[in-house]
Amino acid sequence: MSGGFRSRSESARHLKSDAKGTKQTPSNRGASHSDRKAQQQRRNRQRNDNNKRHQRQQGSSGGNKPNRKPAREHHRDLPRYVAWQALFRVDTENAFGNIILPSLMKEYGLSGRDAAFTTELGYGSLRAQGLVDAVIGECSSRPLEAIDPAVIAVLRLGTYQLLRMRVGNHAAVNTSVDLCQEVDKPKAKGFVNAVLHSVAQRTESEWIDHLTKNADPFERMALATAHPEWIVKVFRDSLGDYAISELSDALIADDARPRVHLVARPGEITAEELALVTGGEQTSYSPYGVVLEEGDPGAIPAVREGMAAVQDEGSQLIARAAAEAPLEGDETGQWLDLCAGPGGKTALMACLARIDGAHVDAVEPVPHRARLVEKTTTGLPVTVHTVDGRQSGLEAHYDRTLVDAPCTGLGALRRRPEARWRKSPDDVPELVTLQRELLAAGAELTRPGGIVVYSTCSPHLEETVKIVDWAEKNCPLQPLDTVDYMCGMQHCRAGENAVQMWPHRHGTDAMFVQIFRRSATPER
Numbered sequence: 001m002s003g004g005f006r007s008r009s010e011s012a013r014h015l016k017s018d019a020k021g022t023k024q025t026p027s028n029r030g031a032s033h034s035d036r037k038a039q040q041q042r043r044n045r046q047r048n049d050n051n052k053r054h055q056r057q058q059g060s061s062g063g064n065k066p067n068r069k070p071a072r073e074h075h076r077d078l079p080r081y082v083a084w085q086a087l088f089r090v091d092t093e094n095a096f097g098n099i100i101l102p103s104l105m106k107e108y109g110l111s112g113r114d115a116a117f118t119t120e121l122g123y124g125s126l127r128a129q130g131l132v133d134a135v136i137g138e139c140s141s142r143p144l145e146a147i148d149p150a151v152i153a154v155l156r157l158g159t160y161q162l163l164r165m166r167v168g169n170h171a172a173v174n175t176s177v178d179l180c181q182e183v184d185k186p187k188a189k190g191f192v193n194a195v196l197h198s199v200a201q202r203t204e205s206e207w208i209d210h211l212t213k214n215a216d217p218f219e220r221m222a223l224a225t226a227h228p229e230w231i232v233k234v235f236r237d238s239l240g241d242y243a244i245s246e247l248s249d250a251l252i253a254d255d256a257r258p259r260v261h262l263v264a265r266p267g268e269i270t271a272e273e274l275a276l277v278t279g280g281e282q283t284s285y286s287p288y289g290v291v292l293e294e295g296d297p298g299a300i301p302a303v304r305e306g307m308a309a310v311q312d313e314g315s316q317l318i319a320r321a322a323a324e325a326p327l328e329g330d331e332t333g334q335w336l337d338l339c340a341g342p343g344g345k346t347a348l349m350a351c352l353a354r355i356d357g358a359h360v361d362a363v364e365p366v367p368h369r370a371r372l373v374e375k376t377t378t379g380l381p382v383t384v385h386t387v388d389g390r391q392s393g394l395e396a397h398y399d400r401t402l403v404d405a406p407c408t409g410l411g412a413l414r415r416r417p418e419a420r421w422r423k424s425p426d427d428v429p430e431l432v433t434l435q436r437e438l439l440a441a442g443a444e445l446t447r448p449g450g451i452v453v454y455s456t457c458s459p460h461l462e463e464t465v466k467i468v469d470w471a472e473k474n475c476p477l478q479p480l481d482t483v484d485y486m487c488g489m490q491h492c493r494a495g496e497n498a499v500q501m502w503p504h505r506h507g508t509d510a511m512f513v514q515i516f517r518r519s520a521t522p523e524r
C-alpha cells in the first residue's frame with residue numbers, strides 16, 4: 001500500500017471472510033475542412049429541427065413504430081434491423097445507445113454471433129458518426145439534413161460496414177438496400193445504393209486523406225479517431241507534454257469496450273475471494289477491485305447479493321481516498337458525500353465507514369438519483385438528503401467530504417457511444433460555476449484539519465486543475481499530494497498535486513482527483 005494512509009491494513013476492512021447518390025453536392029465539392037465543419041454544424045441544427053418535425057408527424061416519440069414488431073420472422077436480417085432501430089432512436093428520440101441497444105437485442109432475442117455483430121455495428125456506427133457523416137456528405141447528391149432520419153440511419157450503418165467492418169462491399173451495399181424495405185423506405189433503395197457504391201470507392205484511410213487534404217494535424221486526428229475537434233483539443237491540453245506521444249492512444253481508447261470492474265465491498269467479501277468466485281483478476285491499484293474479461297455482472301451471485309458491485313477502479317480509488325486520507329485532529333465519524341447520485345462512491349465510503357463506526361450523509365438534489373443512492377446503500381450507515389449541495393442546511397462539522405462534482409463526462413466517453421457528438425463546449429462554463437460552488441460548500445461544511453476530496457470524470461483543464469487553482473485562492477483548502485494516495489498508480493500526476501487517470505494508461509475512466517486539507521484558519 002502507498003504511504004500516507006492510516007496504519008490499519010486493508011484486510012482489517014474484511015469483516016466476514018466466510019461471506020458468501022454518387023455525386024458530390026456543389027456545396028461539398030472542394031470545400032475546405034473548416035467549411036465542412038461549419039456545414040456539419042448547420043446540418044446538425046437542421047437535423048435536430050427535422051427530427052422534431054418527424055416526431056411530430058409520427059404523432060409520438062416512436063417514429064417508425066409500425067416496424068417495431070418484436071417477432072423475429074418479420075425481419076430477414078434481424079441484426080442489422082436491430083442496429084438500425086438503435087441508431088434511429090438515438091437520433092430521433094435522444095435515446096442512449098448503451099441502454100437502447102442491449103434492450104432491443106433482448107426484445108428481439110439476439111444472442112451469440114448475431115448479438116456480437118449488432119453490438120459492433122450499432123456502437124461502432126454511433127461512435128464513428130462524425131467520420132461516417134463526412135463521407136456520406138461527400139457521396140450524397142442531397143445534403144444530409146434533407147435526408148429522412150430513417151434513411152440516414154441505413155446509410156450510416158452501411159458506411160460503417162464499408163469503412164470499418166470486415167463485411168464485403170457487395171454484402172454491405174445489398175443488405176443496406178434490403179434494409180430500406182424493412183424500415184418502410186422502399187423508395188430510398190436507389191439513393192442508398194448509389195451513395196454506398198460511391199462510399200465503397202475508397203477505403204477508410206483513403207477517405208481520411210481525401211477529406212483532410214488541407215486540414216491541420218488536429219483536424220485530421222479528429223476525423224481519423226471520429227471525435228469532435230474541441231474534444232481532441234481538450235485531451236491535448238490535458239495530456240500536455242505527453243500529447244505528442246499519447247494523444248492518438250487516448251482518443252482511440254474511447255472506442256474500446258471497457259473491461260468490467262467490480263468492487264468487493266469491504267466488510268462483505270475481499271477482492272481475492274471475489275476474484276476466485278468470479279474467475280476475474282484483482283485490479284492493479286484498488287485493493288477492492290476485480291476485473292472481468294467478459295460475462296454479465298448482473299448474473300454474479302456476489303453482485304446480486306450486494307457483496308460486490310460494478311464500479312470503475314478509478315472511482316474506487318477516489319472513494320477510498322476520501323475515507324482514508326489522514327486527518328489532523330480526532331476522527332468524529334461524520335462523513336459527507338456532497339454529490340452522491342447514483343451512489344457508487346457513497347456505497348464504498350459507507351462500507352469503510354461501517355467498519356470505522358462512522359456515518360455518511362449523502363446529498364443528491366435529483367429525486368430519482370437520491371432514490372438510487374438509498375437503494376445502493378441499503379443496510380449501510382447512510383442518510384440521504386434530497387437537497388442542493390450548495391444550500392444543504394447541513395451542519396459544518398464533517399471530518400471527510402467528497403465533492404464528486406457534475407461534469408462534462410469527457411472521461412467516460414467509452415461508456416456512451418454517441419456521447420462525444422452530444423456534448424458541447426458551451427456546457428463547460430455553467431458546469432465550472434457549479435463545480436466551484438459545490439467545492440466551496442464542501443470546504444465550508446468540513447471542519448478544520450478535515451479532508452475534502454474534489455473529483456470529476458473529465459480531463460478538461462477547466463474542470464480539473466483550474467478548479468484546484470481557483471480553490472487554493474478562494475477557499476480554506478490546502479492541496480495534498482494526491483499521487484501518494486492512489487495505491488501506487490504511476491504516471492498520473494496532473495498540475496502540482498492532483499491526479500489525472502486515463503483509460504489508455506490505467507484502464508480506468510479519465511477520472512481527476514485532488515485531495516485537500518481544510519485549513520485550520522479560513523483565509524477569506
Ligand SMILES: C[S@@+](CC[C@H](N)C(=O)[O-])C[C@H]1O[C@@H](n2cnc3c(N)ncnc32)[C@H](O)[C@@H]1O
Binds near residue numbers: 339342343366457
Ligand atoms: C458525477 S455524479 C456523482 C457520481 C457519484 N458520486 C457516484 O459515484 O455514483 C454528480 C452528481 O451530482 C448531482 N448534482 C447536480 N447538481 C448538484 C448540486 N447542486 N448539489 C449536489 N449534487 C448535485 C447530480 O445529480 C449527479 O448525481
